[in-house]
Amino acid sequence: MSSRGRLLLLAALSGGACLVGVELMITAVALPSIVADLAGWTELRRASWIVNGYALTYISIMPLAGRAADRFGLPRLFALSLISFAIGSVLSGAAQTLDQLILARVFQGIGAGAIVPLATAGASYLFEGQARARALGVVGAFTFLGMAIGPVAGAFVLETYQLGPALASAGLAHSTLADLAVPAWRWIFYLGAPLAILGLIYLWAAAPSWPRPTRQGGLDLFGAGLFTATLATGLLALTRLGETDATFPGALELGVATLVIGALAVIRNTRTKDPFLDLRLLRNRVFGSAVLVSLLTGYALATAIIGAAVFVDRVRYAGPDEQRLVLGSLALAVAVGALVSGFALRILSAMWLSLLGLAISIGGLLVLARADATTDLAVVVGGVSLFGLGFGLTVTPRSTAAVEALGRQAFGVASAGVTVARMAGMAVGLAVLTGFGSNRISELSAVLVDPVARDAVLPPALQGRPLQDGLVVDYLERWASQQAAGILAGLMLVAAGVMVVAVIPTLLMGRPSRRSVDQRTIPADDGSDADDGAAQAALAL
Numbered sequence: 001m002s003s004r005g006r007l008l009l010l011a012a013l014s015g016g017a018c019l020v021g022v023e024l025m026i027t028a029v030a031l032p033s034i035v036a037d038l039a040g041w042t043e044l045r046r047a048s049w050i051v052n053g054y055a056l057t058y059i060s061i062m063p064l065a066g067r068a069a070d071r072f073g074l075p076r077l078f079a080l081s082l083i084s085f086a087i088g089s090v091l092s093g094a095a096q097t098l099d100q101l102i103l104a105r106v107f108q109g110i111g112a113g114a115i116v117p118l119a120t121a122g123a124s125y126l127f128e129g130q131a132r133a134r135a136l137g138v139v140g141a142f143t144f145l146g147m148a149i150g151p152v153a154g155a156f157v158l159e160t161y162q163l164g165p166a167l168a169s170a171g172l173a174h175s176t177l178a179d180l181a182v183p184a185w186r187w188i189f190y191l192g193a194p195l196a197i198l199g200l201i202y203l204w205a206a207a208p209s210w211p212r213p214t215r216q217g218g219l220d221l222f223g224a225g226l227f228t229a230t231l232a233t234g235l236l237a238l239t240r241l242g243e244t245d246a247t248f249p250g251a252l253e254l255g256v257a258t259l260v261i262g263a264l265a266v267i268r269n270t271r272t273k274d275p276f277l278d279l280r281l282l283r284n285r286v287f288g289s290a291v292l293v294s295l296l297t298g299y300a301l302a303t304a305i306i307g308a309a310v311f312v313d314r315v316r317y318a319g320p321d322e323q324r325l326v327l328g329s330l331a332l333a334v335a336v337g338a339l340v341s342g343f344a345l346r347i348l349s350a351m352w353l354s355l356l357g358l359a360i361s362i363g364g365l366l367v368l369a370r371a372d373a374t375t376d377l378a379v380v381v382g383g384v385s386l387f388g389l390g391f392g393l394t395v396t397p398r399s400t401a402a403v404e405a406l407g408r409q410a411f412g413v414a415s416a417g418v419t420v421a422r423m424a425g426m427a428v429g430l431a432v433l434t435g436f437g438s439n440r441i442s443e444l445s446a447v448l449v450d451p452v453a454r455d456a457v458l459p460p461a462l463q464g465r466p467l468q469d470g471l472v473v474d475y476l477e478r479w480a481s482q483q484a485a486g487i488l489a490g491l492m493l494v495a496a497g498v499m500v501v502a503v504i505p506t507l508l509m510g511r512p513s514r515r516s517v518d519q520r521t522i523p524a525d526d527g528s529d530a531d532d533g534a535a536q537a538a539l540a541l
Contacts, residue, residue: 341397
C-alpha cells in the first residue's frame with residue numbers, strides 16, 4: 001500500500017475513533033437533562049444504565065471485533081460498526097421512555113465498541129516500528145480529542161436546539177414531531193448519525209487497497225455471551241451495593257451469580273480451541289502487564305471524569321460553562337498526552353514513559369483531593385489537566401507494547417485486549433461511584449424530610465426553623481457542598497492509590513516475556529510473524 005493510502009486510511013480510522021470520543025463526553029454533559037426528563041434523581045441507579053448499558057455492549061463487542069479484524073478484513077467491519085452506531089444514535093434520540101433509551105444505547109454501544117479496537121488494529125497493520133507507535137498515538141489522540149470536543153459540542157447543542165417554542169408557535173407542541181425533536185438532548189444523539197455516515201463514505205473511498213486477511217477461524221459467540229452475562233451481573237451487583245429493595249436481587253445474590261457465570265466463562269475459555277477471550281495470552285508478560293495497567297488506569301479515568309462533573313455541579317453549584325471548561329480541559333490534556341507519547345517512545349521506553357505518566361496522574365488526583373468550594377477554578381482545571389496529561393502518556397506505550405508482544409497475526413486481539421481492559425475499569429469505576437453515590441444521596445436527603453436529622457446539622461440559631469427559611473436553605477447548601485467535597489476527596493485518593501498499584505505491572509511491562517504465546521492460538525503466515533513481534537517488542541521496550 002502506498003504512503004498516501006496509509007495516511008488516508010489512518011485519517012478515516014482516526015475520524016471514527018474521534019466520533020466515539022465525542023459521543024462519550026457529549027452524553028455526559030446531557031445526562032442531567034436526560035435524567036430529569038425521563039426518570040428523576042430518585043431513580044439514579046436505574047438511570048445509570050443509560051451509561052452502563054452502553055458500556056456493557058461496548059466492552060463485550062471489543063474482543064469479537066478484534067478477532068474479526070484478524071479474520072475478515074477491517075474496512076467491512078469498520079463500515080458495519082459505523083452503520084450500527086448511526087442506527088443506535090437515531091433510536092436513542094427518538095426514545096420516549098427511560099427503558100427505550102437504555103435499549104437504544106445498548107444497540108449504539110455495539111457499533112461504538114467495535115470502532116476503537118478496529119481503528120487501533122488498523123493503525124497497527126498499516127505501519128511498522130516507530131511509525132506504528134506514532135500511528136497508535138494519533139488514533140489515541142483523536143479518541144480523546146473527541147472527548148475534549150464533546151463537552152463544548154454538548155453545551156452548544158443544549159443551548160441551540162431548543163425547538164419547543166418554535167413548534168408551539170406553529171401549533172405542533174403536542175405532535176409526533178415535537179415528541180421526536182424536544183427536548184434539546186435528543187439532538188445530542190441525532191447528530192452522531194450523519195457524522196457516522198460521513199465517516200462511512202470516506203472509509204469506502206479510502207479502503208480498496210486494504211490487504212486481504214489470511215487468518216482463518218470462527219468467532220466464539222457462546223463465550224461472548226458468557227462474558228457479557230458475567231459483566232452485566234457484576235455491574236448490577238456493584239450498582240446495588242447498599243440497596244434494600246427486596247423486589248430485585250441484591251448485591252450479594254448478584255455477586256454470587258457473577259462468580260458462577262464467570263467460572264463457566266473460564267471453563268469455556270480453557271476448553272475451546274479459539275475462545276472469545278483467550279486468557280492464555282496473558283501468559284505473555286508484556287501483554288498481560290499492559291492489560292492490567294489499562295484496567296487500573298481506566299478505573300481512575302472514570303473517577304476523574306465523573307468526579308470532575310460532580311464537583312462542578314454539587315460543590316461549586318456551577319453551570320454548563322464551568323463543566324465544559326473542566327471536562328474539556330481533562331479530555332484535551334488526555335489527547336495531548338496520547339499524541340505526545342507516540343513521539344516520545346523514540347526517546348523513552350514504554351515502561352519509563354508509562355511510569356512518568358502515572359506519576360503525573362497521581363499528582364493531578366492529589367490536587368483534586370484537596371479541592372473544595374473555596375478552591376480557585378484554575379486549580380481545579382490544573383488538577384484535571386495534570387491527570388489527563390499523565391493518563392494520556394500511558395495510552396500509546398501500553399497499546400504499542402501489547403500489539404508488538406503478540407505479533408502481526410494478533411494485532412486485533414491485542415488492540416481489543418487493552419481497550420476492553422480500560423473500558424472495563426471505567427465501567428467498574430462508574431458502577432462503584434453510582435452505588436456509593438446513591439447511598440450517600442439517600443443519607444444526605446434525610447435533612448430535607450426529617451426535622452430531627454436537619455436540626456442535627458444546623459447551628460443552634462437555626463434549629464427548629466422551617467426548611468423554607470432562606471437562612472436554613474443557604475446553610476444546608478453550604479453543608480451539602482462540604483459533604484460532597486469530602487466524599488469526592490476520598491474517591492480521588494482511592495483513585496490515586498489505584499494508580500500507585502498500576503506501577504507494579506508497568507515495571508513488568510519493561511521485562512521481555514519468557515513464555516511465548518501458544519502458536520496454536522496465534523498462527524503465523526510463514527512461521528516468522530510471532531517471532532518478529534517478539535523481536536519488535538524487545539526493541540521497542
